[in-house]
Amino acid sequence: MNAIDLNAYRNELAREILSTDDMEALQSVYRAYQRAVNKINGYDRGEISKEEDKYPMQCSEGATPYLSQVELDADIEAAINDENAKETEVKRFYERWSS
Incomplete structure (x- = not known):
């Protein structure tokens, strides 16, 4: 998938999420997103332990x-x-x- 297709897909997904008014649906989307990210990062296959990389989605620089x-x-x-x-x-x- 090239960058243009990826950005178009992101925009489409963002529009769909922003138009959703159901809290349960948004929570389900969030959980599915977290599962997909964890799968890509190797958590589900045991390649990366959670102790090695506790917070993969957080910024590593200080808050100053x-x-x-x-x-x-x-x-x-x-x-x-x-x-x-x-x-x-x-x-x-x-x-x-x-x-």
Whole structure:
């Protein structure tokens, strides 16, 4: 299966899941998905023990943020200033050409 077919299948599956309103059906889909992932990862054949790879679906990096709150606030402030500067530039351009 090539990448285009795989992405199309993912999108179709996601649409079907998102349109489902039945909680039992969603829980059943989730359990079936977990069984399929475990089968692919080799848990059902005993190739990988659960102790060797306890959490295969979780992120391995820490939960520390990449930026501190001060850095985030500075980035937001810079973006606001850039946007205000662009608006001012557009106003000047419009005023120059409209008179």
